[in-house]
Amino acid sequence: MRTVRAPATSANLGSGFDTFGVALERPADVVSVERAERTTIEVTGAGAQFIPEDPKKNTVGAVAEALDAPAHIRIDKGIRPASGLGSSAASAAGAALALNDLYDRGLSREELVPIAAEGEAVVSGAAHADNVAPSLLGGFTIATADGVRAVDTNVPLVACLPEEPISTRDAREVVPNHVTIEEMVTTVGSAATLTLGMCQSDPKLVGRGMVDEVVTPNRAALITGYEDAAAAAVDAGAYGVTVSGSGPSVLAVCAPDRRRNVAGAMVEAFEANGEKARAYRTWTGDGAEFV
Numbered sequence: 001m002r003t004v005r006a007p008a009t010s011a012n013l014g015s016g017f018d019t020f021g022v023a024l025e026r027p028a029d030v031v032s033v034e035r036a037e038r039t040t041i042e043v044t045g046a047g048a049q050f051i052p053e054d055p056k057k058n059t060v061g062a063v064a065e066a067l068d069a070p071a072h073i074r075i076d077k078g079i080r081p082a083s084g085l086g087s088s089a090a091s092a093a094g095a096a097l098a099l100n101d102l103y104d105r106g107l108s109r110e111e112l113v114p115i116a117a118e119g120e121a122v123v124s125g126a127a128h129a130d131n132v133a134p135s136l137l138g139g140f141t142i143a144t145a146d147g148v149r150a151v152d153t154n155v156p157l158v159a160c161l162p163e164e165p166i167s168t169r170d171a172r173e174v175v176p177n178h179v180t181i182e183e184m185v186t187t188v189g190s191a192a193t194l195t196l197g198m199c200q201s202d203p204k205l206v207g208r209g210m211v212d213e214v215v216t217p218n219r220a221a222l223i224t225g226y227e228d229a230a231a232a233a234v235d236a237g238a239y240g241v242t243v244s245g246s247g248p249s250v251l252a253v254c255a256p257d258r259r260r261n262v263a264g265a266m267v268e269a270f271e272a273n274g275e276k277a278r279a280y281r282t283w284t285g286d287g288a289e290f291v
């Protein structure tokens, strides 16, 4: 048997739609695999009642098929599904690392990224790698058509998770198909600034790099209370705020000693809009690990 702890992740980071992602120190999924004649899945933990155990509908089933590694797979969910914290991706990343070792496939973590992304295609219709990449590699990752690059970083973050679920599949429907040259220039500038901030572990630069006028406004409109929560986070000292992944989670970057204030301000803002919420005070983190 092999057991892997795979971290939550936050993708897009505002300016890096379908490209940027970052691993979080917490929360995480724990995935255990044992050899079997055919793949079966057992899900427990956060939101398990909403997660299919059919291998054709669960991200880990696609991973087992891609690796030709049938197994009994147990997933203990630490990351609520449809949360914007890479719940589906963490299971896929954990299963990829565990099955690769169990069946001695000898693939590198980088080579496992597109395999884990096939799991994402099962649930969202797109094999986007911007959650599975940081969950496998850790740190800040840049996923492009010719591969994935990872950067070690150490940036304090607050992830605030309102109760209303939003599926990635639904949230991809509101992404515009075209941008203006002015929007492109703003996004490129933000993306470059965010990348520099991650390379230098500079939360102020990361916050400035979250500015996005293309995807974020359309996603924010799906999240009840987003504008109030984002404004409250900035008032409490956040350097930047954006939608985490496809939402509804909201990601803020701030100084380490401001995380409690930022977390409390966002939770209160959501509650003032009738939305219960919880917040994780965390840091950028490492990739999946054997336990």
Ligand SMILES: Nc1ncnc2c1ncn2[C@@H]1O[C@H](COP(=O)(O)OP(=O)(O)OP(=O)(O)O)[C@@H](O)[C@H]1O
Binding pocket: 009, 011, 050, 051, 052, 057, 058, 059, 060, 075, 080, 081, 082, 083, 084, 085, 086, 087, 088, 089, 091, 092, 123, 124, 131, 166, 167, 168, 169, 244, 245, 246, 247
């Ligand atoms: N192993 C899994 N863990 C979590 N969700 C899964 C899993 N397998 C399939 N799903 C399905 O995927 C959906 C959640 O994935 P989705 O991409 O929408 O949200 P997320 O991964 O939590 O957030 P995001 O991708 O925006 O960070 C749910 O409908 C769930 O039923």
Ligand SMILES: N[C@@H](CCO)C(=O)O
Binding pocket: 011, 012, 017, 018, 019, 084, 086, 128, 130, 131, 168, 171, 172, 244, 245, 246
């Ligand atoms: N880039 C993906 C990430 C989902 O977590 C999206 O925003 O649809």
